[in-house]
Amino acid sequence: MTETIEIAESNVEEVSSGKLSIIMFSGTADKFIPLGVLTQAGAAMGMEVNVFVTGFALLGFTKTHHDLPMSAEFAFMAPDLAKGMAANKVAGWDTMLRQARELGTKVYACSMMSGVMGLAKDDFNDLVDNIVGAATFIHQAEGGETLFI
Amino acid sequence: MTETIEIAESNVEEVSSGKLSIIMFSGTADKFIPLGVLTQAGAAMGMEVNVFVTGFALLGFTKTHHDLPMSAEFAFMAPDLAKGMAANKVAGWDTMLRQARELGTKVYACSMMSGVMGLAKDDFNDLVDNIVGAATFIHQAEGGETLFI
């Protein structure tokens, strides 16, 4: 354990002026871990990080709490993962995303899917900066790394 | 609702000479929505858009109709999503992809997975432009934004 933690800590020395864009579609709880890790790591390195939340992932950003399900195939691993996260003092995805936002990361909800799911701006919590369309986000993402989670 | 629709409409003003490539692997019905939205938005902005269909997603492009399943974890939301799509007059993914194709978007089926699934060129519908290998697609995608859905 000590070794891997040391390696992780050494990462904060990486510096970048690049851009990382994440289209967050999947709504299973497990996929929110890489969202937290990647935004936090990218922002800590100095990258411009933007997140476009759409599809089922919108349920993770509402004032009303939704219990997000684990990926069906690995639901049996949920208790062990929770134990491992606690034992390794890994922050929750929302804590990591909050840290990223303090460093400038922006989170946008997809206008079309918000409409389809009956969600207005007022339904989203304070992690969401604005509601935008897909074209606006694609345009903003150009010239960087773009991931679809 | 009015607000989000206005924002979405304002997107058509974005213009780009970039390139958007999508490797479409997932075959669940929900993942075809971002395929339609992203190709349509990218093409409307003037981007070069290319789609490489592989894996289970090939089932969405055959002459024989396949009833694509929803993501297992969110299948319970299917009726509400369908209602929301209808109420917001959101076009089906295939209609959006057709609009993208009219603007130049190309759709390629993966040669290897087509073979594995017993699908020849004649088994695909008119949304598919050609059958190509992964290397050809990766080569074509270079220098732009590439998503794996």
Add this chain to the structure above:
Amino acid sequence: MTETIEIAESNVEEVSSGKLSIIMFSGTADKFIPLGVLTQAGAAMGMEVNVFVTGFALLGFTKTHHDLPMSAEFAFMAPDLAKGMAANKVAGWDTMLRQARELGTKVYACSMMSGVMGLAKDDFNDLVDNIVGAATFIHQAEGGETLFI
């Protein structure tokens, strides 16, 4: 069949000096096929290929064998896929990744998720080159194509 195989073979003529980075998170058996195909194709073209294994996908890289499940929605297709792979003489994903590694592809396990899942360097098989943090990988991926599988 002959036609699609010919097209696939013609791919080896593609040459690139680009970079392909894959964040491999999903742990279902089907998603390992594109991992094998894309790394092998990218490496054969001369690209710098790097893989960052995290989440459930770590289970595919341990000395202890884990029976990886198929995507829940398409589990019924597993027997037909296996037959199609055999009939088309498609190599397993690990064979393809081994070929990619012989051409220079590097595979890294995520330090944080390894810790969470209780996996130390000695628990991984010979496909894994090293354990690194997310920031290191994001930094390395910059300026190329980056996929999240």
